[in-house]
Amino acid sequence: MPPFENLPTDLVLQGIFLLVAGLIVVAAVAVVTLRNIFHSALALILCFSAVAGLYILLEAPFVAAVQVLIYVGAISVLILFAVMLTERVMDPKMGARNEQWWLGLLLTAIAATGLGAIVGFAPWPLSKAPIINDQITALGKEFLTTYVLPFEVASLLLLMALLGAIIIAREKEGG
């Protein structure tokens, strides 16, 4: 990379990571605490986009593209439509938290402590192997050879989701 040759790469990468991670955490906190659920949905879109940035930092551009296509492009749209379809929800007067939120906070603290302990103490067998080149080609081959059964089952799952969602959500009875 000629224009960035003189930069201390590690430091720059760490700085970008902290920027993206901060954006993710702030957006996620906004998602779970904002009173207006529509604003939560918008924060969720920001969070999804930032996670895509993280995938690029991890050198997985295909997954980053999938994240943008499906999460940012489709799932967010679905959630926004659902919010607008349930009109009372857009009423900001409806509280954000239910009666048992403190119990949830307690459980979250326990779970986070356990997970943090695992992250801190488990020995990870780090590999020095180079990253596979030409990821897209390799992915295409893997999808259609080793993972062909999950691949076909995924199409059945999508079919079921489509039929189920449309039959459940339609207003006409039995139609």
Place this chain on the structure above:
Amino acid sequence: MPEDYLPILIYFLIAVGFALAGIATSHLLSFLFVRRRAAKDKLIPYESGMLPQGPARRRFHVQFYLVAVLFILFDIEIVFLFPWAVVFRELQILGLIEMGLFILVLFLGLIYVWKKGALEWE
């Protein structure tokens, strides 16, 4: 390589900065120069425009949701089509059959939904 995506990050920062700078400038200018006078016309949504009818927070039609579900389905199909298209020549007829099956299943779903009349805009 993450370095290749640096322009996108810079672009993102410029976009956010531009939006924030615009809002800040507008607030600053109105704070400095505008004399506030209460006027009824200022409170309508479109000044000198058509008067809006009905509440803004109207319930949307459920048809939008059905279209969004169809969209998500074919969005995922594209995600799987893309790596397949890259290696299409290498896998030859086997890849074609596998992808044909994948698309056929989704296509059957589309036909079923079509026949049910879920695509008709009431």
Place this chain on the structure above:
Amino acid sequence: MSGVPLSWYLTLATVLFAIGLYGTLSRKNAVGILMGIELMLNAVNINLIAFWRFITPHLLTGQIFAVFVITVAASEVAIGLALILAIYRQKKTIDIEEIDLLKG
């Protein structure tokens, strides 16, 4: 080698998972609960990709798993929101404290 250590990614994923769990458990709105689940799934995906990058970079299993997780998440959201819409039509609310048909 990437300048960001694995533990940073794992810590971020833990934080994101905890936030999602809290959202799922504490939201009053059914759509908000689904959003919390999405945050947790994103945390899982960050872990999958981070482990791929740092532990098995010569294989692609982690990436493929992540793509399937995203596919399943999309189906889950489509069905979950359709159920919420159906409940909304029946009960005119999606406040989970008012949806208590199974309460004795």
